[in-house]
Amino acid sequence: MQRRDDRSPRALRAGSVSEAERIEGAAVFLDRDGTLIADRGPLLSPAALELLPGVPDALRRLAGVGYRLIVVTNQSAVGRGLLDLAGLERIHTALRDALAAEGAAIDGLYFCPDAPGPLGEPESPTGRRKPGTGMLVEAARDHALDLGRCFMIGDQARDTRAGQRAGCRASILLRTGQGESFAGCTNDFDLVCDDLPAAADWILAAGR
Secondary structure (H helix, E strand, C coil): CCEEECCCCCCCCCCCCCHHHCCCCCEEEECCECCCECCCCCCCCHHHCCECCCHHHHHHHHHHCCCEEEEEEECHHHHCCCCCHHHHHHHHHHHHHHHHHCCCCCCEEEEECCCCCCCCCCCCCCCCCCCCCHHHHHHHHHHCCCHHHCEEEECCHHHHHHHHHHCCCEEEEECCCCHHHHHCCCCCCCEEECCHHHHHHHHHHHCC
């Protein structure tokens, strides 16, 4: 089962682009834990949410040139009974509020609550749990995206593998979160960056 939390469209802010000025069909897909926020194990309370350094500015810069910003996150704590959907919604409200306090926002948030299978398979039967591509494909449909013009950013191989399998322009592995442990032992990424600000630098330099 996959859930989508995409209730609030971006409120246009000073310096942000209009709908007409967006980069047609382009988005940056973002993992949550270890990419946007600190990863200290399952996040079960909004009070424990902590934005990583430089994240709001990186998001503002990407949005400022027209990229949609879409969070795609595995949340197996729900499937494992550690957190209910109402609790997850409170955490995601806190995430939006923390970003808004810094003048940043996301355009959509998709999550998969499925737990890994009995043999530890990372991908759920629905294909939504990363490295499955279901959340990216659904977001592309909802936001009229061209996946070949999109980027995927995350701190685990399952994130970048999902981006590659979906046909994203590039999948970027971050050294934040758990990324350092994957950087030298997998080829399931196109680029390694120290953190989200560095990945934003690379995307902006790569151009449209």
